[in-house]
Amino acid sequence: MNYSDIIKPRSTDDFVLTASTVSILKNWENNSAQRSSLLLYGPPGCGKSTCQSVLTRNMDTMHFIATVSLDARDFLANAARFARTVSLQGQSKGLVIDEIDALTEKEQRMVSCILDETSCILVASTNYPRKVYPALRSRCIELDFNPQQLTIPEIAKMLKTNITRALRKNGLVVDDKVINQCIKDGFPDFRQIGLLMNATL
Secondary structure, three states, X not given: OOHHHHOOOOOHXXXXXXXXXXXXXXXXXXXXXXXXXXXXXXXXXXXXXXXXXXXXXXXXXXXXXXXOOOOHHHHHHHHHXXXXXXXXXXXXXXXXXXXXXXXXXXXXXHHHHHHHHOXXXXXXXXXXXXXXXXXXXXXXXXXXXXXXXXXXXXXXXXXXXXXXXXXXXXXXXXXXXXHHHHHHHHOOOHHHHHHHHXXXX
């Protein structure tokens, strides 16, 4: 049984974030007419990439193209063509770029040009926001995913609540002591918690 997949966040309510950040994400999801570009930043394993997937999955009002498995040159060429065409369903469009800081400054400038010249928005993530081209950052709502904005007891409580809820949805019950130990040993990399549960159970 893959506990990593079972406890992976499925909605914006499942992330360990401040209330203000969750509120911004929910407004973004629900207000299709006024969606802005987003830059999610924080340390590895805090949920940025998963949140990108949650935000862009099954969104009827938007059509996204992602960087997955494409090198930068191919992606930028595809992104430029994608952004300049009209959706047959009348959907607006977005670019999803994980670890945008891995692009060179020239490549980031190209992304910025695409956004300037089209109605496309950007949903990007980075571990290092200072490595993101300033013109791109200025276009984005920046959301801090660093869990250390919260206290350790708050993080532990939220994680335990979210994990228990996910397990129950799948008809599973795991001893509280096991969950607590996996949270303790895995923090601050949330991905490790699921891996530890896989190894323990």
